[in-house]
Amino acid sequence: MVSRSVKRVCLAYSGGLDTSVILHWLIERFDCEVVAYTADVGQQEELEGLPEKAKSTGALDCVVRDLREEFVRDFVFPAVQAGAVYEGTYLLGTALARPLIAKHQAEVARETGCDAVAHGATGKGNDQVRFELTFRALAPELSVIAPWREWELESRPDCMAYARKHQIPITATLEKPYSIDRNLLHISFEGGILEDPWQAPREEMFLLTRAPEAAPDVPCELVIGFDRGLPVSVDGEPLGPVALLERLNELAGLHGVGRVDMVENRFVGLKSRGVYETPGGTLLHAAHRAVESITLDRELMHERDRLAPRFAELVYNGFWYSPEMDFLRAAVEVSQRNVTGEARLRLFKGALQVTGRRSPVSLYSQALSSFDEAGGYDQRDASGFIRLQGLRLPVRDESGDP
Ligand code: ARG
Numbered sequence: 001m002v003s004r005s006v007k008r009v010c011l012a013y014s015g016g017l018d019t020s021v022i023l024h025w026l027i028e029r030f031d032c033e034v035v036a037y038t039a040d041v042g043q044q045e046e047l048e049g050l051p052e053k054a055k056s057t058g059a060l061d062c063v064v065r066d067l068r069e070e071f072v073r074d075f076v077f078p079a080v081q082a083g084a085v086y087e088g089t090y091l092l093g094t095a096l097a098r099p100l101i102a103k104h105q106a107e108v109a110r111e112t113g114c115d116a117v118a119h120g121a122t123g124k125g126n127d128q129v130r131f132e133l134t135f136r137a138l139a140p141e142l143s144v145i146a147p148w149r150e151w152e153l154e155s156r157p158d159c160m161a162y163a164r165k166h167q168i169p170i171t172a173t174l175e176k177p178y179s180i181d182r183n184l185l186h187i188s189f190e191g192g193i194l195e196d197p198w199q200a201p202r203e204e205m206f207l208l209t210r211a212p213e214a215a216p217d218v219p220c221e222l223v224i225g226f227d228r229g230l231p232v233s234v235d236g237e238p239l240g241p242v243a244l245l246e247r248l249n250e251l252a253g254l255h256g257v258g259r260v261d262m263v264e265n266r267f268v269g270l271k272s273r274g275v276y277e278t279p280g281g282t283l284l285h286a287a288h289r290a291v292e293s294i295t296l297d298r299e300l301m302h303e304r305d306r307l308a309p310r311f312a313e314l315v316y317n318g319f320w321y322s323p324e325m326d327f328l329r330a331a332v333e334v335s336q337r338n339v340t341g342e343a344r345l346r347l348f349k350g351a352l353q354v355t356g357r358r359s360p361v362s363l364y365s366q367a368l369s370s371f372d373e374a375g376g377y378d379q380r381d382a383s384g385f386i387r388l389q390g391l392r393l394p395v396r397d398e399s400g401d402p
Contacts, residue, residue: 006116006143008033010109012101012131013062015050019120020168021159022147023057026118029151035112036062039101041071042184042242056169063108068184071100072241075320076185080284081229081339082332083305084312089262091278091285092315093186098127099320102134109142118145126267130318137321178205184245186278197263197273208249208277212256212350219348220255221355224248224287226343229336231284248280255347258282267317282352283345290343290357294364296335304335338363 009026013019013036026034036054040047051062075096086092102119109117117135121127123146132144153159156176163170178189187207193199203211225233232238234247252258258279266272292301311328319325341359345352367373 004030004116004143004145006030006032006145008035008060008112008114009116009118009145010035010037010105010112010114011059011118012105012120013038013050013054013059014045014120015053015171016045017156017159017163017170020053020057020170021153021162022118022120023054023059024166024168025147025151025153025162026145027058030145032116033060034058035060035108035114037105037108038062038064039104040064040066040068041097041101042068043182045182053169061112063112065104065108067100067104068242069240071097072184072245075100076245076281076284077230077241078329078332079311079315080231080281080288081336082311082328083285083289083308084315085285085308086312086316087262087264088309089260090264090274090276090316091186091260091281092312093183093276093278093281094181094188095126095130095316095318096185096320097183098130098318099134102131103138103321105131106135106139106142109139114142116143116145118147121146121148123149124266124268124270126316126318129267130320133318134321182207184242184249185281186276189275190272194273194275201261201275205275206259206277208279209253209258210256215254215256215349219346220251221344221346222251222283223342223344224283225341226288226291227340229288229292229333229339231288233342245280245284248283250279252279252283252347252352253277256350257347257352259350283347286352286354287343287345288339290354291341291359292339294357294362295338295341295359297338297363300335304332307331 009030009032011019011023011026011034013023023034023036026032036059038047038050047064050064054062079092079096084092105117119128119131121131128146135142135144153162177192178194179191181188189201189205194201223235224231225236231244234244239247258277258281260276260278263271263273307328311332314322314325314328338361340361341357343354344356346355368376
Protein backbone atom coordinates (compact mmCIF):
# COMPACT_ATOMS: atom_id res chain seq x y z
CA MET A 1 0.00 0.00 0.00
CA VAL A 2 1.10 3.53 -0.72
CA SER A 3 2.65 5.33 2.19
CA ARG A 4 2.20 8.82 0.80
CA SER A 5 1.00 11.56 3.03
CA VAL A 6 -1.13 14.29 1.55
CA LYS A 7 -2.80 17.19 3.30
CA ARG A 8 -5.32 18.50 0.81
CA VAL A 9 -6.53 16.82 -2.37
CA CYS A 10 -8.31 18.34 -5.36
CA LEU A 11 -10.73 15.71 -6.68
CA ALA A 12 -12.32 15.72 -10.13
CA TYR A 13 -15.88 15.29 -8.95
CA SER A 14 -19.12 14.67 -10.86
CA GLY A 15 -21.50 14.06 -7.98
CA GLY A 16 -22.12 10.51 -9.19
CA LEU A 17 -21.66 7.34 -7.20
CA ASP A 18 -17.99 6.73 -7.99
CA THR A 19 -16.62 10.16 -7.23
CA SER A 20 -18.84 10.52 -4.14
CA VAL A 21 -17.36 7.33 -2.78
CA ILE A 22 -13.87 8.48 -3.74
CA LEU A 23 -14.39 11.77 -1.90
CA HIS A 24 -15.21 9.96 1.31
CA TRP A 25 -12.52 7.33 0.81
CA LEU A 26 -9.79 9.96 0.36
CA ILE A 27 -10.66 11.58 3.69
CA GLU A 28 -10.65 8.22 5.45
CA ARG A 29 -7.57 6.86 3.80
CA PHE A 30 -5.30 9.90 3.99
CA ASP A 31 -6.88 11.82 6.83
CA CYS A 32 -6.81 14.82 4.49
CA GLU A 33 -9.04 17.61 3.26
CA VAL A 34 -10.74 17.40 -0.12
CA VAL A 35 -11.56 20.20 -2.53
CA ALA A 36 -14.10 18.98 -5.08
CA TYR A 37 -13.73 20.30 -8.61
CA THR A 38 -16.26 20.00 -11.43
CA ALA A 39 -15.71 21.06 -15.03
CA ASP A 40 -18.68 21.99 -17.17
CA VAL A 41 -17.84 20.81 -20.69
CA GLY A 42 -21.47 20.55 -21.72
CA GLN A 43 -22.21 17.17 -20.14
CA GLN A 44 -25.69 18.41 -19.21
CA GLU A 45 -25.58 16.72 -15.85
CA GLU A 46 -27.15 18.41 -12.92
CA LEU A 47 -24.63 20.99 -11.78
CA GLU A 48 -27.11 22.68 -9.53
CA GLY A 49 -26.76 21.68 -5.92
CA LEU A 50 -23.43 20.05 -6.63
CA PRO A 51 -21.40 22.15 -4.15
CA GLU A 52 -23.91 21.35 -1.38
CA LYS A 53 -23.74 17.69 -2.25
CA ALA A 54 -19.94 17.69 -2.22
CA LYS A 55 -19.86 19.45 1.13
CA SER A 56 -22.36 17.11 2.70
CA THR A 57 -20.12 14.23 1.57
CA GLY A 58 -17.25 15.90 3.42
CA ALA A 59 -15.62 18.28 0.96
CA LEU A 60 -13.99 21.43 2.28
CA ASP A 61 -15.10 23.30 -0.80
CA CYS A 62 -16.44 22.71 -4.31
CA VAL A 63 -15.30 24.65 -7.37
CA VAL A 64 -17.36 24.52 -10.59
CA ARG A 65 -15.77 25.86 -13.75
CA ASP A 66 -17.56 26.53 -17.01
CA LEU A 67 -15.09 25.34 -19.66
CA ARG A 68 -17.48 25.04 -22.58
CA GLU A 69 -16.18 27.94 -24.61
CA GLU A 70 -12.55 26.98 -24.11
CA PHE A 71 -13.33 23.38 -24.95
CA VAL A 72 -14.84 24.13 -28.34
CA ARG A 73 -12.51 27.00 -29.26
CA ASP A 74 -9.18 25.61 -28.13
CA PHE A 75 -9.63 21.86 -28.43
CA VAL A 76 -12.48 20.87 -30.75
CA PHE A 77 -11.78 23.42 -33.48
CA PRO A 78 -8.02 22.78 -33.67
CA ALA A 79 -8.77 19.06 -34.02
CA VAL A 80 -11.12 19.82 -36.92
CA GLN A 81 -8.43 21.98 -38.53
CA ALA A 82 -6.02 19.08 -38.17
CA GLY A 83 -8.47 16.58 -39.66
CA ALA A 84 -7.78 14.50 -36.55
CA VAL A 85 -9.78 11.27 -36.52
CA TYR A 86 -8.41 8.34 -34.50
CA GLU A 87 -8.08 5.12 -36.48
CA GLY A 88 -10.04 6.82 -39.23
CA THR A 89 -13.27 6.64 -37.23
CA TYR A 90 -13.29 8.14 -33.72
CA LEU A 91 -13.69 11.92 -33.57
CA LEU A 92 -11.96 12.08 -30.16
CA GLY A 93 -14.80 13.58 -28.12
CA THR A 94 -13.56 12.32 -24.76
CA ALA A 95 -9.87 12.50 -25.58
CA LEU A 96 -10.07 16.22 -26.41
CA ALA A 97 -11.85 17.14 -23.18
CA ARG A 98 -9.49 15.39 -20.74
CA PRO A 99 -6.44 17.65 -21.03
CA LEU A 100 -8.65 20.72 -20.59
CA ILE A 101 -10.37 19.27 -17.51
CA ALA A 102 -7.03 18.23 -16.05
CA LYS A 103 -5.39 21.59 -16.78
CA HIS A 104 -8.07 23.43 -14.80
CA GLN A 105 -7.95 20.83 -12.07
CA ALA A 106 -4.25 21.53 -11.59
CA GLU A 107 -5.02 25.26 -11.50
CA VAL A 108 -7.75 24.81 -8.91
CA ALA A 109 -5.42 22.59 -6.88
CA ARG A 110 -2.80 25.31 -6.80
CA GLU A 111 -5.26 28.08 -6.06
CA THR A 112 -6.76 26.19 -3.13
CA GLY A 113 -3.48 25.05 -1.63
CA CYS A 114 -3.73 21.36 -2.49
CA ASP A 115 -0.70 19.12 -2.61
CA ALA A 116 -2.42 16.34 -4.55
CA VAL A 117 -4.99 15.67 -7.27
CA ALA A 118 -7.31 12.69 -7.64
CA HIS A 119 -9.53 11.34 -10.41
CA GLY A 120 -12.09 8.57 -10.79
CA ALA A 121 -10.75 6.96 -13.95
CA THR A 122 -10.21 3.22 -13.82
CA GLY A 123 -6.97 1.35 -14.36
CA LYS A 124 -7.91 -0.11 -17.75
CA GLY A 125 -8.78 3.00 -19.70
CA ASN A 126 -7.24 5.88 -21.59
CA ASP A 127 -8.62 8.59 -19.35
CA GLN A 128 -6.25 7.88 -16.44
CA VAL A 129 -3.35 8.34 -18.85
CA ARG A 130 -4.72 11.59 -20.24
CA PHE A 131 -5.34 13.06 -16.78
CA GLU A 132 -2.00 12.06 -15.41
CA LEU A 133 0.14 13.01 -18.42
CA THR A 134 -1.46 16.46 -18.24
CA PHE A 135 -0.65 16.71 -14.52
CA ARG A 136 2.93 15.68 -15.26
CA ALA A 137 3.24 18.32 -17.97
CA LEU A 138 1.60 21.21 -16.15
CA ALA A 139 1.92 20.56 -12.41
CA PRO A 140 4.60 17.96 -11.75
CA GLU A 141 4.81 18.96 -8.10
CA LEU A 142 1.35 17.54 -7.33
CA SER A 143 0.94 13.96 -6.13
CA VAL A 144 -1.60 11.96 -8.07
CA ILE A 145 -4.11 9.63 -6.46
CA ALA A 146 -6.04 7.17 -8.62
CA PRO A 147 -8.33 5.37 -6.15
CA TRP A 148 -9.52 2.76 -8.66
CA ARG A 149 -5.95 1.50 -8.86
CA GLU A 150 -5.35 1.57 -5.13
CA TRP A 151 -8.39 0.68 -3.13
CA GLU A 152 -9.98 -2.62 -2.29
CA LEU A 153 -13.32 -1.83 -3.97
CA GLU A 154 -13.55 -3.72 -7.22
CA SER A 155 -16.91 -3.03 -8.75
CA ARG A 156 -19.99 -0.90 -8.76
CA PRO A 157 -21.76 -3.09 -6.18
CA ASP A 158 -18.71 -2.68 -3.93
CA CYS A 159 -19.08 1.10 -4.32
CA MET A 160 -22.79 0.96 -3.50
CA ALA A 161 -22.09 -1.06 -0.39
CA TYR A 162 -19.39 1.41 0.65
CA ALA A 163 -21.78 4.33 0.09
CA ARG A 164 -24.47 2.67 2.15
CA LYS A 165 -22.12 1.79 4.95
CA HIS A 166 -20.83 5.36 5.23
CA GLN A 167 -24.16 7.03 4.53
CA ILE A 168 -22.86 8.89 1.53
CA PRO A 169 -25.67 10.86 -0.11
CA ILE A 170 -26.14 9.50 -3.62
CA THR A 171 -29.05 10.16 -5.90
CA ALA A 172 -30.87 6.89 -6.34
CA THR A 173 -29.77 5.87 -9.81
CA LEU A 174 -30.62 2.67 -11.56
CA GLU A 175 -27.74 0.39 -12.41
CA LYS A 176 -26.17 2.17 -15.39
CA PRO A 177 -26.07 -0.18 -18.36
CA TYR A 178 -23.11 1.60 -19.99
CA SER A 179 -20.15 3.73 -19.16
CA ILE A 180 -21.15 7.08 -20.61
CA ASP A 181 -19.08 10.18 -21.19
CA ARG A 182 -20.79 13.27 -22.52
CA ASN A 183 -19.70 16.74 -23.54
CA LEU A 184 -20.49 19.33 -26.22
CA LEU A 185 -18.74 17.29 -28.89
CA HIS A 186 -20.03 13.81 -28.23
CA ILE A 187 -21.46 11.04 -26.13
CA SER A 188 -19.59 7.79 -25.78
CA PHE A 189 -20.99 4.44 -24.71
CA GLU A 190 -18.86 1.52 -23.60
CA GLY A 191 -19.32 -1.63 -21.54
CA GLY A 192 -22.43 -3.63 -20.72
CA ILE A 193 -23.90 -5.45 -23.70
CA LEU A 194 -21.59 -3.45 -25.98
CA GLU A 195 -18.63 -5.51 -24.78
CA ASP A 196 -19.67 -8.16 -27.29
CA PRO A 197 -18.54 -6.52 -30.55
CA TRP A 198 -21.14 -8.49 -32.52
CA GLN A 199 -24.03 -7.24 -30.38
CA ALA A 200 -25.79 -4.28 -32.02
CA PRO A 201 -26.55 -1.32 -29.75
CA ARG A 202 -30.13 -0.87 -28.63
CA GLU A 203 -31.94 2.05 -30.18
CA GLU A 204 -32.98 3.44 -26.76
CA MET A 205 -29.33 3.94 -25.89
CA PHE A 206 -28.83 6.88 -28.25
CA LEU A 207 -29.33 10.32 -26.77
CA LEU A 208 -28.20 12.86 -29.36
CA THR A 209 -29.25 11.34 -32.67
CA ARG A 210 -32.49 10.01 -34.04
CA ALA A 211 -32.53 6.67 -35.77
CA PRO A 212 -32.14 7.33 -39.52
CA GLU A 213 -35.51 5.68 -40.18
CA ALA A 214 -37.19 8.03 -37.69
CA ALA A 215 -35.56 11.13 -39.19
CA PRO A 216 -37.65 13.64 -41.18
CA ASP A 217 -38.70 12.62 -44.69
CA VAL A 218 -37.54 15.96 -46.01
CA PRO A 219 -33.78 16.56 -46.31
CA CYS A 220 -32.11 19.53 -44.67
CA GLU A 221 -29.55 21.75 -46.35
CA LEU A 222 -27.17 23.95 -44.44
CA VAL A 223 -24.09 26.04 -45.11
CA ILE A 224 -21.12 26.15 -42.73
CA GLY A 225 -18.66 29.03 -43.04
CA PHE A 226 -14.95 28.91 -42.10
CA ASP A 227 -12.38 31.61 -41.52
CA ARG A 228 -8.79 30.37 -41.66
CA GLY A 229 -9.99 26.87 -40.88
CA LEU A 230 -12.17 27.92 -37.95
CA PRO A 231 -15.95 27.41 -38.13
CA VAL A 232 -17.61 30.81 -37.83
CA SER A 233 -21.14 30.67 -39.25
CA VAL A 234 -24.16 28.54 -40.06
CA ASP A 235 -26.34 29.60 -43.00
CA GLY A 236 -24.55 32.93 -43.06
CA GLU A 237 -25.28 33.71 -39.43
CA PRO A 238 -22.12 34.34 -37.41
CA LEU A 239 -22.05 32.16 -34.28
CA GLY A 240 -19.62 31.77 -31.41
CA PRO A 241 -18.00 28.35 -30.92
CA VAL A 242 -20.48 26.95 -28.37
CA ALA A 243 -23.62 28.22 -30.13
CA LEU A 244 -22.32 26.97 -33.46
CA LEU A 245 -21.60 23.46 -32.23
CA GLU A 246 -24.93 23.33 -30.41
CA ARG A 247 -26.75 24.33 -33.60
CA LEU A 248 -24.96 21.66 -35.62
CA ASN A 249 -25.60 19.02 -32.95
CA GLU A 250 -29.28 19.74 -33.14
CA LEU A 251 -29.52 19.64 -36.94
CA ALA A 252 -27.38 16.56 -37.42
CA GLY A 253 -29.02 14.80 -34.49
CA LEU A 254 -32.48 15.40 -35.91
CA HIS A 255 -31.41 13.81 -39.20
CA GLY A 256 -29.65 10.85 -37.61
CA VAL A 257 -26.14 11.87 -38.64
CA GLY A 258 -23.06 11.22 -36.52
CA ARG A 259 -23.26 7.70 -35.12
CA VAL A 260 -20.19 5.54 -35.04
CA ASP A 261 -19.77 1.97 -33.82
CA MET A 262 -16.22 0.69 -33.65
CA VAL A 263 -13.58 -1.41 -31.97
CA GLU A 264 -10.60 0.75 -31.13
CA ASN A 265 -7.09 0.22 -29.83
CA ARG A 266 -6.67 1.77 -26.41
CA PHE A 267 -3.30 3.25 -25.51
CA VAL A 268 -2.95 0.84 -22.59
CA GLY A 269 -2.84 -2.06 -25.04
CA LEU A 270 -6.30 -3.55 -25.20
CA LYS A 271 -9.06 -3.40 -27.75
CA SER A 272 -12.33 -1.86 -26.76
CA ARG A 273 -15.74 -1.52 -28.40
CA GLY A 274 -17.17 1.96 -28.35
CA VAL A 275 -20.30 3.58 -29.74
CA TYR A 276 -20.29 7.32 -30.27
CA GLU A 277 -22.68 10.07 -31.20
CA THR A 278 -20.84 13.07 -32.63
CA PRO A 279 -23.49 14.85 -34.68
CA GLY A 280 -22.11 18.38 -35.00
CA GLY A 281 -18.49 17.22 -35.14
CA THR A 282 -19.28 14.97 -38.09
CA LEU A 283 -20.65 17.94 -40.03
CA LEU A 284 -17.68 20.10 -39.11
CA HIS A 285 -15.13 17.60 -40.39
CA ALA A 286 -16.99 17.10 -43.68
CA ALA A 287 -17.57 20.80 -44.30
CA HIS A 288 -14.00 21.71 -43.35
CA ARG A 289 -12.63 19.15 -45.75
CA ALA A 290 -14.83 20.51 -48.53
CA VAL A 291 -13.57 24.06 -47.99
CA GLU A 292 -10.00 22.79 -47.90
CA SER A 293 -10.53 21.07 -51.23
CA ILE A 294 -10.74 24.44 -52.98
CA THR A 295 -8.49 26.54 -50.76
CA LEU A 296 -5.46 24.35 -50.04
CA ASP A 297 -2.53 23.91 -52.35
CA ARG A 298 -2.15 20.25 -53.30
CA GLU A 299 1.24 19.69 -51.69
CA LEU A 300 0.30 21.61 -48.57
CA MET A 301 -2.87 19.54 -48.25
CA HIS A 302 -1.04 16.26 -48.64
CA GLU A 303 1.60 17.32 -46.13
CA ARG A 304 -1.06 18.27 -43.56
CA ASP A 305 -2.88 15.01 -44.30
CA ARG A 306 0.22 13.07 -43.38
CA LEU A 307 0.23 14.80 -39.97
CA ALA A 308 -3.45 14.13 -39.29
CA PRO A 309 -3.24 10.51 -38.05
CA ARG A 310 -0.30 11.42 -35.83
CA PHE A 311 -2.17 14.40 -34.41
CA ALA A 312 -5.12 12.11 -33.66
CA GLU A 313 -2.87 9.55 -32.00
CA LEU A 314 -1.26 12.16 -29.75
CA VAL A 315 -4.67 13.44 -28.68
CA TYR A 316 -5.93 9.92 -28.08
CA ASN A 317 -2.87 8.92 -26.08
CA GLY A 318 -3.03 11.99 -23.85
CA PHE A 319 -0.10 14.01 -25.16
CA TRP A 320 -1.97 17.28 -25.77
CA TYR A 321 0.62 19.08 -23.65
CA SER A 322 3.85 17.83 -25.17
CA PRO A 323 6.62 19.26 -27.34
CA GLU A 324 5.62 17.13 -30.34
CA MET A 325 2.04 18.34 -30.07
CA ASP A 326 3.17 21.99 -29.93
CA PHE A 327 5.01 21.34 -33.16
CA LEU A 328 2.03 19.71 -34.88
CA ARG A 329 -0.37 22.41 -33.71
CA ALA A 330 1.87 25.14 -35.06
CA ALA A 331 2.17 23.33 -38.39
CA VAL A 332 -1.59 22.84 -38.65
CA GLU A 333 -2.23 26.47 -37.88
CA VAL A 334 0.05 27.58 -40.70
CA SER A 335 -1.70 25.19 -43.07
CA GLN A 336 -5.05 26.86 -42.40
CA ARG A 337 -4.19 30.43 -43.46
CA ASN A 338 -6.13 30.20 -46.70
CA VAL A 339 -8.96 27.92 -45.52
CA THR A 340 -11.72 30.50 -45.73
CA GLY A 341 -15.04 29.80 -47.40
CA GLU A 342 -18.27 27.87 -47.16
CA ALA A 343 -19.53 24.35 -47.70
CA ARG A 344 -23.10 23.26 -48.30
CA LEU A 345 -24.24 20.01 -46.69
CA ARG A 346 -27.34 17.92 -47.23
CA LEU A 347 -28.60 15.74 -44.38
CA PHE A 348 -31.09 13.01 -44.99
CA LYS A 349 -31.95 9.95 -42.92
CA GLY A 350 -28.52 9.35 -41.46
CA ALA A 351 -26.62 10.32 -44.59
CA LEU A 352 -24.44 13.35 -45.07
CA GLN A 353 -23.49 14.71 -48.47
CA VAL A 354 -21.43 17.70 -49.46
CA THR A 355 -23.29 19.45 -52.28
CA GLY A 356 -21.24 22.63 -52.75
CA ARG A 357 -18.21 24.64 -51.73
CA ARG A 358 -17.13 28.21 -52.44
CA SER A 359 -14.48 30.66 -51.31
CA PRO A 360 -13.35 34.23 -51.95
CA VAL A 361 -9.80 32.85 -52.00
CA SER A 362 -10.51 29.71 -53.99
CA LEU A 363 -7.63 28.09 -55.84
CA TYR A 364 -10.06 26.31 -58.12
CA SER A 365 -10.04 27.66 -61.64
CA GLN A 366 -13.01 26.78 -63.76
CA ALA A 367 -11.17 28.02 -66.84
CA LEU A 368 -8.21 25.78 -66.10
CA SER A 369 -10.26 22.65 -65.30
CA SER A 370 -12.96 23.06 -67.90
CA PHE A 371 -13.56 20.53 -70.64
CA ASP A 372 -14.96 23.33 -72.73
CA GLU A 373 -12.16 25.88 -72.63
CA ALA A 374 -8.52 25.83 -73.62
CA GLY A 375 -7.54 28.72 -71.27
CA GLY A 376 -4.00 28.98 -69.88
CA TYR A 377 -3.03 25.35 -70.37
CA ASP A 378 -1.26 23.96 -73.39
CA GLN A 379 -2.51 20.44 -73.77
CA ARG A 380 0.57 19.56 -75.80
CA ASP A 381 2.65 19.96 -72.61
CA ALA A 382 0.89 16.89 -71.24
CA SER A 383 2.60 14.65 -73.85
CA GLY A 384 6.08 15.45 -72.54
CA PHE A 385 4.90 15.24 -68.95
CA ILE A 386 3.56 11.73 -69.45
CA ARG A 387 6.55 10.64 -71.52
CA LEU A 388 8.99 11.59 -68.75
CA GLN A 389 6.79 10.15 -65.99
CA GLY A 390 6.68 6.88 -67.96
CA LEU A 391 10.35 6.77 -68.92
CA ARG A 392 11.40 4.06 -66.47
CA LEU A 393 8.28 1.90 -66.71
CA PRO A 394 9.03 -0.18 -69.85
CA VAL A 395 12.37 -1.40 -68.46
CA ARG A 396 10.85 -2.72 -65.26
CA ASP A 397 11.54 -6.41 -64.64
CA GLU A 398 8.12 -8.12 -64.71
CA SER A 399 9.40 -11.54 -63.64
CA GLY A 400 9.37 -10.64 -59.95
CA ASP A 401 12.96 -11.96 -59.61
CA PRO A 402 15.32 -9.68 -57.72
N1 ARG B 1 -12.90 5.15 -25.75
C1 ARG B 1 -13.05 6.56 -25.76
C2 ARG B 1 -11.74 7.22 -25.46
O1 ARG B 1 -10.84 6.57 -24.99
C3 ARG B 1 -14.12 7.02 -24.82
C4 ARG B 1 -13.80 6.93 -23.38
C5 ARG B 1 -14.96 7.29 -22.53
N2 ARG B 1 -14.59 7.46 -21.15
C6 ARG B 1 -15.38 7.13 -20.13
N3 ARG B 1 -14.89 7.32 -18.94
N4 ARG B 1 -16.56 6.60 -20.27
O2 ARG B 1 -11.58 8.38 -25.70
